Amino acid sequence: MPRAILPLLLLVLLGAADAAWARTLSATITRVATPVATLEGVHVRLDWPEGATQGELQLRAARVDAPDLGYRFRDVDWRCPLRRDGQGGWRCDGQVRQQRGAPLRLALALAPGMAKVDAALSAGGQGQARLAVQYERAAPDLTRIDLVAVPVAWAQALASQAWLAGRLHGGTLDGTVRVHAPRGGPLHVEAPLTLGGVAFDTADGSIAGEGLDARLRIDWRALAGGPHVTVDGALRGGELLFGNAYVALPAHPVAVRVALQGGAEGWTVPTFSASDPGVLEASGRAALAGDGSVRSLDLALHSAAVAVLPERYLSGWLGIAGLTGLTLEGALSVELALRDGALHALALRSVALDVAAPDGRFAFNGLDGELRIVAGGSADSTLGWRDGALGDIAFGPARLPWRSRDGRLALREPVRVALLGGEVALSGVSLALPRDGKGMEMEGAVAVEALDMASLATALGLPAFPGTLSGVIPRMRYAGERLAFDGGLSMRAFDGEVRVSSLAMERPFGVAPTLSADIVLEGLDMQALTGVFDFGSISGRLHGEVLGLRLVDWQATAFDAELHTEKTRGVRQRISQRAVQNISSVGDASFVTSLQGRLLAVFDDFGYRRIGISCRLANGVCAMAGLHPRGAGFAIVEGAGLPRLDIVGYNRNVDWETLVERLAAVGSGDVTPVFD
Incomplete structure (x- = not known):
């Protein structure tokens, strides 16, 4: 028998016994109606051998249905040895089974004249798990159920009435359930409960909980228009997942209250609230469709100390946005309204709010003011900051005047x-x-x-x-x-001049941001450029382009670059001994003849006619080229005058990481000229 149906089965058996015992010790009843459930195909039999001190009681029911609670049983069978208790009453203790279910143990005590009924249900292998029921003829509309370490899975059918997709797995229930079942009136269940280590989920994993502790007071009324439920209490510890929202509850109590009204089109939530003292206050109302989707939502949030929010309540959304590790300081309030899944209104108010992304990606300090968005009509607001930074690039204060019109937000000036x-x-x-x-x-x-x-x-x-x-x-x-x-x-x-065009960024605020651009260089002073990068001295004017540049997480992964000098009137074209050596070390180049190599030891600089080099980066390899082919290689520097010095490259495919390492070594002065 599924454990979730046992509380109802106990109530049904007592009702059936009350209906049949008063008539005969052996009876077949076509249908028994109780305020809780309806039984069909009921057979009660008592075998008491002559002269015996006890008999055997057997109760069978072909069908047991309780639509208000969501329970439906088939082929219920309870057998127990029946004996007198010495005070005019009866006791019976034995196994109860249901189709496809494991047996449980049901102990029943009947006071004289059925004035009082006490029952206790326990499950083998469940430790101290115990469910006890009390029923008194003086109060026929009320049944009391005491729970001690009862597995939450026993409540699966009842929970499915409010949450069809929910599945209860682990944890226990302690407390008292009072079932009011007046004739002609709606079923009413009151249950102050303590939950320990509860686990639940849905089949698609979109909603889940683990290790949840709670003290809750549940009120359930089976009204004609649909069930009405209120839950009031506190949650403590555990983890919750709702779609992209992940919540790690604190060790201290978080007060919660929610009211729900079921109907043909879904659930209405007239009110809900949660209070994590000093961290987050939440309240609102909602309407849910039958499939659980949100038809409408009004939500108000306030945090006077936002530092705890990212870890406790925001980590799921921040992880999706690539902002795990975001830090907050200050105070924040949010009012949100959704209609049919779309934003209807949003008001965000911040006070001295500091926001810092992980790895120093960005920061805004001293955010103050309000930001409002409305789906219809218009609303003005102003939000500003004291200062901030993008990476290591700092920026100053600003006040942004916004206007929202028909769901869109725009700067007013x-x-x-x-x-x-x-x-x-x-x-x-x-x-x-x-x-x-x-x-x-x-x-x-x-x-x-x-x-x-x-x-x-x-x-x-x-x-x-x-x-x-x-x-x-x-x-x-x-x-x-x-x-x-x-x-x-x-x-x-x-x-x-350096010109940048075709500039674009993918995931600028997320994981592995990607930048693409085309860059054109015109007439850069080579002497000033090489002086800054400590490359050695080269005079002249540099031109070129870097097309199809692509940076992933600020590391180059692709480009097609070509750099060359152009003779300019009045500008000398000279290259120093150190620059020659650095070009050779970076590009796996060499001097055309050994005689030219020996000239490095004699002259400080040399004249040149042209310098040109290109690199096409793809798949981590740079395909190198120069001014023109030169034997088995390509010319990088064409000398001019005496002494004439040419530099030729021979390695046409260079590992990009190796090339970057060589450039870094040159910039740090780790390359030492070698004279042949």
């Missing part, structure tokens, strides 16, 4: 933010939060004015070099975790 000694101007920015299966979308324009390149390089861990970054992106768009930019940026650096 342009906003300027101090950044790297210059400014970033945002205009026309608007965004739509996720809805109808789509993620968040955003668009707007960005203007960058005179950002200091030395500060930017330092923040990126590069040698500081002079110059400024300016440009206008007339349109940027974020959708499907991809941030794309129209237009481009131009940077004045090393007395030349």
